[in-house]
Amino acid sequence: MNIILLADADRTINDTFTVSDYRAEHIRTVLQSKVGETVEVGLLNGPLGTATIEDLGGSHIRLTVTEWREASRPAYEVDIICAVPRPKTVKKILAIAAGMNVRSLHFVRANRTDKSYLESPLLKEPERLPYLYDGLSQGKFTRLPVVEVHPLFRPFVEDEVPDIFADRLKLVADPSGERLTTIFSPSHQPGEVVIAIGPEGGWVPFELDLLVTTGFTPFQLGPWTLRVENALVAALSQLALVAAKESI
Amino acid sequence: MNIILLADADRTINDTFTVSDYRAEHIRTVLQSKVGETVEVGLLNGPLGTATIEDLGGSHIRLTVTEWREASRPAYEVDIICAVPRPKTVKKILAIAAGMNVRSLHFVRANRTDKSYLESPLLKEPERLPYLYDGLSQGKFTRLPVVEVHPLFRPFVEDEVPDIFADRLKLVADPSGERLTTIFSPSHQPGEVVIAIGPEGGWVPFELDLLVTTGFTPFQLGPWTLRVENALVAALSQLALVAAKESI
Secondary structure, eight states: OOSEEEOGGGEEETTEEEEOSHHHHIIIIIIOOOTTOEEEEEETTSOEEEEEEEEOSTTOEEEEEEEEEOOOOOSSEEEEEEEOOOHHHHHHHHHHHHHTTOSEEEEEOOTTSOGGGGGOGGGSTTTTHHHHHHHHHHHTOOOOOEEEEESOHHHIIIIIHHHHTTTOEEEEEEEEEEOHHHHSOTTOOOSEEEEEEOOTTOOOHHHHHHHHHTTOEEEOOOSSOOOHHHHHHHHHHHHHHHSSGGGO | OOSEEEOGGGEEETTEEEEOSHHHHIIIIISOOOTTOEEEEEETTSOEEEEEEEEOSSSOEEEEEEEEEOOOOOSSEEEEEEEOOOHHHHHHHHHHHHHTTOSEEEEEOOTTSOGGGGGOGGGSTTTTHHHHHHHHHHHTOOOOOEEEEESOHHHIIIIIHHHHTTTOEEEEEEEEEEOHHHHSOTTOOOSEEEEEEOOTTOOOHHHHHHHHHTTOEEEOOOSSOOOHHHHHHHHHHHHHHHSSGGGO
16 A cells, blocks of 8 residues: 545545544554654545644544645556456456556456356445555555446447547457557557457457457557456556657 | 466376366366367476366366477566565466466565565475466466575675576666666567566665666666566566567
8 A cells, every 4th residue: 555545535624534444554554653754645536645644542543634746647548448357356457457547447248258247246336446446555546447347248349439439549459469569650649548358268259350340459468378467467568668658 | 277287297108197186176167178078288397288088087087188289489588586575475476477488586585575574485385386387377388487585685686696697688677767668679689588576665775776786777667656466567568568579
């Protein structure tokens, strides 16, 4: 936890906040902060900041933010379409997406998605929130990714994707594609990118064809068969290397 | 599990193998294979292959490899130096390293390594083997990474690293560095690379200085604060994008 994530609901008055849950536990046992010491914080969907611990007694911790800093804007926005993975992997995807400042995360049922995965409570608020918060706290970001679940692949890709992601660079991870260095010219600035990540075992041909028809360019991550969560990290990392060169 | 990993100890006679553990469970419950059907296999530190199920009765499964295929050699070799993380993360690092065909993994104690982490049984054989096997089975690789543990940072980096990694391109992940696209020229073929990945919270200045003095070039992964396991995936993915262009 690299920042303590605060929400407006934690606000007592002005810049003073009170926390009593896993965050209080973290301040007490991991940071081992004392009254008068400072901790790094972030306001959910707001600025980052530095706060002073004012009261550690009892079950609550009171802290006052003494300095706010505007969170930096990403050089380009990334949205992710992800085949619904098993629930254990959903947790990881949520944390990685939040921790790598992904704007939105669209889970979609794919042919190789087990139908039971769609019933996972993790796909619903508020069950998914702790994993998103964990990712934000790790990554020092405050912007909560938008999460949506699309139970039908074809209507989502045919009807919704062209509207939601109009004028967006569209990429789909698949071993059949070229490498991102081939797809991007050195001067290419993506602006906004949507990346589709398939299920374990990959997209079936129908799905890949439909994505390509809808404007997605296949790209390959490397000579590996990666778990879904590692494919997400790999895709975001490679994109950062080829996109918006001056920004990172 | 994308291949069933076999070892010489499983061999009954010639190309016939018998398995009874988690691999038999996987063949029965996940693959739901029947007698006469084939499964993809790999021989530990040997070739890949296709095997036919011959007997599913009782607690053991007997299968005969009908085709062996030489595992492809990586276009370049990667060795990893990794600050010893918490035990939960050691498991992930072992699986990722094996699943991304890393040749060797050197855990080293860093300033920000909790001393107790060094006592983890996961750092010892045979406790670490299941995680390495899991990575190989996922990544369809058969080469077991060499794993070593170095309890003292300075003697390891000063005295051992120059010998172990002589004539190797040496990289250290650190936000102070350039991006890999700047470090690599388009025609650069690395041959062999060693990448050092720091602990949560990063290297302390003394450690980074010593690594640089020893010939490591700092490189940055992107505008994120990544968990150790995600930093490893990001580093290997970015290296694949800039290195050995024709090979992946």
